[in-house]
Amino acid sequence: ERSQDADAAIRQTDSDAALARLSAVKKGYLQDPFIQHLVPRARQTHAGPPLINIGTYVRSESIDRLVEQWLDLSKHDRRLCQIVSLGAGSDTRFWKISTGSRKDSLASYIEIDFPDVTTKKAMAIRKSKALGEVLGPPESIRVSHGGTTLDAPKYHLRPADLRLPPTEVLSSCLNSDILNPTLPTLLLFECVLVYMTPNASAAVIQWFVDYFECAASTQGTSGASDRPGILGGIVYEMFGLGDAFGQVMMNNLRARNVTLPGATPYHSLSTLPSRFLNHGFTSTAALTLRHIRRDYLPGSELERISSLEMLDEVEELELVLEHYAITSGIKLFGSCDDATKAR
Ligand code: SAM
Secondary structure, three states, X not given: OOOHHHHHHHHHHHHHHXXXXXXXXXXXXXOOOOHHHHOOHHHOOOOOOHHHHHHXXXXXXXXXXXXXXXXXXXXXXXXXXXXXXXXXXXXXXXXXHHOOOOHHHEEEEEEEEOHHHHHHHHHHHHHOHHHHHHHOOHHHOEEEHHHOEEEOOOEEEEEOOOOOOHHHHHHHXXXXXXXXXXXXXXXXXXXXXXXXXXXXXXXXXXXXHHHHHHHHHHHHHHOOOOOOOEEEEEEEEEOOOOOHHHHHHHHHHHHOOOOOOOOOOOOOHHHOOHHHHOOOOEEEEEEEHHHHHHHOOOHHHHHHHHOOOOOOOHHHHHHHHHOEEEEEEEEEOOOHXXXXXXX
């Protein structure tokens, strides 16, 4: 039995993520002119501690770079890309991409979250000129299903509880009109799988694999295209919660009534890629935020952010960053020739 309170606590994590983002923007870590329109004005005075600002910065920058690489695929491949963000919350990535240099690489961007969250986001979009005008002319934006769903030419906001069987919830909110199974598609799970059981997470990933596989195997007969589909995935999550520091992090969340069925205490960095490997993905990699900050962020950026505010807890920062990882993977689907040969 799921309690209403437990679900409300999970949804609340999105407000916290949005506030952290706004704080990092205000302090100059990140540039994001859109997030302010998704945070209620009364809460905008909040300034997060330096440690959280830096964590938010490292996470956002790393995922942005991966998403950019994905969009650049289309240049080589001459196909547009799709992005599906699961548990998207108040994420503003669609707006950043659509106003950036890679906007022409995007075919569609789909966001899924609990209906309460999508309703709030749809309302914020309708209220804000800055958010609305990026979506297209007002007549091209349609809100439906009691305010829980919003469709614009390239943007689709859909309600679903991802813990329910995907054949029920995903099949009813995604179809080939908005998600073309022959285009390269990136699945984003940013801070969401920890709130679901490993089985539920696996079922969601497998649903997408089946969706693309099906299209790859029928292409031969329809003759529509001989280009195989490509599915990419990015997961950002806490891990390594079995150690003392991990326990502190988990207890902090539990104290706020957040249940974490996806937090497997003994998950280590080397087991994270199994999230994708179990579904036939290849080229997987998992890196901690600590590793990314040390080896992948440009020195000039590190210098810039270290001048923004004083950080006293350097050791604590390293410990926190060591408990978050970004895992990515790619799955190529057989061309129709391969599918025919296999039959
Ligand atoms: N991805 C956004 C980000 O990184 O800023 C939001 C992250 S927030 C910590 C987690 C989000 O996942 C919330 O918006 C929450 O409502 C959503 N979420 C958690 N469990 C979910 C579920 N079972 N179905 C749909 N959305 C879910």
